[in-house]
Amino acid sequence: MKRLSTILLISMAVAFGLNTVIPVPLLADVLISAPPPLAELLEEGLAENKEIQSLAAQVESLKEEISFAGSLEDPRLGLGVLNLPTDTFNFDQEPMTQKVLFLAQKVPWFGKLSLKSKRTALMASRQQAVLEAKKLELARRIATAYYEVGFVASNLEINSRLMDMVSQLLKVAETRYASGEGLQQDVLQAQVELTNLLDEKIVLKRKRRTLEDQINGLLNRESFASVIPPKPPMYADITLDFETLKSQSLSNNPWLRVRQAEVNQAVVEEELANKDYWPNMDFKVAYGQREEDFTGRDLPDFVSATVTFTIPLWAKSRQGKKLAASKKTHEAAIKSYRNLVETLPHRVDALATEIRDTQENYRLYVDALLVQSEQWARSSLAAYEVGKVEFNTMVSAQLMLLRAELQAKRYLYSIYQKLAELEEVIGGPLDMASENVNKSS
Secondary structure: OHHHHHHHHHHHHHHHHHHOOOOOOOEOOOOOOEOHHHHHHHHHHHHHOHHHHHHHHHHHHHHHHHHHHOOOOOOEEEEEEEOOOOOOOOOOOOOOOEEEEEEEEEEOOOOHHHHHHHHHHHHHHHHHHHHHHHHHHHHHHHHHHHHHHHHHHHHHHHHHHHHHHHHHHHHHHHHHHHOOOOOHHHHHHHHHHHHHHHHHHHHHHHHHHHHHHHHHHHOOOOOOOOOOOOOOOOEEEEEOOHHHHHHHHHHHOHHHHHHHHHHHHHHHHHHHHHHOOOOOEEEEEEEEEOOOOOOOOOOOOEEEEEEEEOOOOOOOOOHHHHHHHHHHHHHHHHHHHHHHHHHHHHHHHHHHHHHHHHHHHHHHHHHHHHHHHHHHHHHHHHHHHOOOOOHHHHHHHHHHHHHHHHHHHHHHHHHHHHHHHHHHHHOOOOOHHHOEEEEEO
8 A cells, every 4th residue: 555655646746747847948030939949840831831932932923023014015016018019019110119117116104004013013012911921820830730749748648647557556456356455346447547548548649640740741841750749838927918919910910911902902903994094005117118110210218107096985884894893892902901900909809818818727727726636636545545435536536636737738838829829910929028928937
């Protein structure tokens, strides 16, 4: 019985080791707050993720198109023959027969080219904001999976400790049953608990592999690579300033910049639709060379110049419809922007509230429930040794202690996962200088 007491007391002492956590420095040069191992994963993801690479290439492509969109079309060079008689096909038969060389240039109405260049620049700006949003999303997804791997690793570690403890209890129960001091149901209960733990271990290993595959997929690794799970992070007692966070989200959220670029682009499209009522011009200069006539007289060459204007004859069904469509697009872009402006503060409020409540849950477990569970485990063990409580009561107390430790870790990792999600919404790392932060162990 002394051996059993020693084993259980050691298990409880290890379980109470939850109150000692490892300080983790944060790196500033990342999209979200991250300890060095996670920062390395984020750096690899941003460098190797194919979606990010594709979006970056699209941004560069649009930047290259800006000057092209604002440039004139290539001039046209043409050769021709005018007034050639078909009865003889002689160039000296008729004085109006000419060999013509002409140069033509289309010129849009004043201001159209600058608007087209501005439109492409706004498209590039929008795509840049989409790229930034996708980078933040990728960072958040990697961080969430990374912290989940840490929790699953902690779960596996506690599962292993539980299995060791239940195995020892099973041996004790079998010994007592064999000596006539214990009950067979105690042996059976310990066996059932051990089987449940084995099943849980299989599920946890599968979940860890799935999470590691998810991270490898986000990093575009060609082959599977194991992810070193993080240690339980330091508990950061952050008092979040809701108003400051809302202001940050409205200033830095990349999806809001996407919506703003769409509004600006719709304004330019509407201006271009108004410009379409004005005609485009086509300038043409031609030189006509003539041969000597059949009498030997030298005929002078001709120079011609023309300007052609487009006529908005079908303005009601063409320019009018295009202008109406551009106005509707502008209206839709404004509504989309306003909708995001109105919903962002609520998303920030919900995440900040969830972080605050999870912090309270964590403190409740660490400050109260773990202490109470430890006391219950000790007292039930002592009572079991003198035959005052049944076996299943004592086992439940020991399991409760380690399960409480696991739930505390669940809350701890959830805090960091929600912080990553909050940083995605506000568009970057939390400004810890403006928040009340108390990191405790």
